[in-house]
Amino acid sequence: MELSPFAVRIFNGLLESRTGQQLSENRLWRVESTLQPLMRAYDIDGYDRLATLVAGSRDPILAEAVTEALLNHESFFFRDPPAFGQLVEAIAGRLRDSRQRDRRLRIWCAGCSTGQEPYSLAISFAEKPELWAGWTIDILGTDVSRDAIARARAGVYTQFEIQRGLPVRQMLRWFDSRNEDWHAVADLSRRVKFQVHSLLDIPPSTVPFDVILCRNVLLYFANPVRTAVFERMREAITPDGVLMLGAGETALGQTRRFESDPEIRGFYRPALAQAGARAA
Numbered sequence: 608m609e610l611s612p613f614a615v616r617i618f619n620g621l622l623e624s625r626t627g628q629q630l631s632e633n634r635l636w637r638v639e640s641t642l643q644p645l646m647r648a649y650d651i652d653g654y655d656r657l658a659t660l661v662a663g664s665r666d667p668i669l670a671e672a673v674t675e676a677l678l679n680h681e682s683f684f685f686r687d688p689p690a691f692g693q694l695v696e697a698i699a700g701r702l703r704d705s706r707q708r709d710r711r712l713r714i715w716c717a718g719c720s721t722g723q724e725p726y727s728l729a730i731s732f733a734e735k736p737e738l739w740a741g742w743t744i745d746i747l748g749t750d751v752s753r754d755a756i757a758r759a760r761a762g763v764y765t766q767f768e769i770q771r772g773l774p775v776r777q778m779l780r781w782f783d784s785r786n787e788d789w790h791a792v793a794d795l796s797r798r799v800k801f802q803v804h805s806l807l808d809i810p811p812s813t814v815p816f817d818v819i820l821c822r823n824v825l826l827y828f829a830n831p832v833r834t835a836v837f838e839r840m841r842e843a844i845t846p847d848g849v850l851m852l853g854a855g856e857t858a859l860g861q862t863r864r865f866e867s868d869p870e871i872r873g874f875y876r877p878a879l880a881q882a883g884a885r886a887a
């Protein structure tokens with residue numbers, strides 16, 4: 608079964624209008640493998656027929672299911688370990704000093720997929736009581752995908768997923784093995800909140816975050832959408848906050864709202880507003 612240009616156009620339009628994500632050429636191969644189980648479940652014979660049914664969201668439930676199937680949820684624990692470690696160190700080094708009075712940190716994992724990223728952060732804080740005992744660390748994981756957020760909230764991972772990035776010691780400390788799956792223990796789940804939220808919408812909180820992680824999400828946005836998302840994230844971060852992107856992503860040349868953090872290499876901080884400067 609081959610994807611026709613008609614089907615590609617419809618699927619791309621559906622995904623982009625709902626999430627901002629584009630189906631780049633090198634992601635088309637995924638479409639076939641992710642849509643085929645759905646077509647079998649709905650007894651739909653062929654991509655063109657499926658495309659016709661979801662065009663203009665004529666069948667809203669099917670359109671939602673196709674959108675979910677087209678999203679890429681690839682994630683794993685402690686993804687990109689050097690940068691992840693650097694973030695935790697940086698937070699400990701800088702934000703911990705400047706937040707001594709309130710002893711509170713607010714962290715937003717935007718596009719958190721099935722939860723590995725916020726849980727990795729929660730584990731990092733919980734395992735350093737000498738630094739963080741007595742602090743309130745709010746970690747909010749958000750994603751446009753209802754399926755991904757439901758899975759993140761459940762905190763249940765297969766053997767394959769749990770082994771990706773999570774050392775055995777931490778796996779045994781923070782997850783219980785039940786029926787071949789691994790369930791986050793209550794002491795871990797209580798540390799992270801999840802919410803369905805699209806980066807195309809206003810930020811999920813009016814109180815700014817000290818740290819925003821937005822990793823491996825911006826890659827597939829068209830340039831104007833990416834610029835608008837940076838704009839939103841700038842509204843949602845404290846003036847001395849830290850923005851972390853994915854290993855292959857940069858804010859440089861994409862926005863004037865963030866600039867390289869001079870102290871923490873590879874990270875970004877909000878650019879100070881310049882009087883009369885046009886938003887970029």
Ligand SMILES: C[S@@+](CC[C@H](N)C(=O)[O-])C[C@H]1O[C@@H](n2cnc3c(N)ncnc32)[C@H](O)[C@@H]1O
Binds near residue numbers: 628720751752804806
């Ligand atoms: C490749 S995963 C990255 C997960 C995690 N940040 C990591 O780096 O391991 C990208 C996630 O971004 C989510 N996403 C895509 N478009 C989004 C949007 N407009 N708003 C929020 N999340 C979005 C997808 O559903 C997916 O779960």
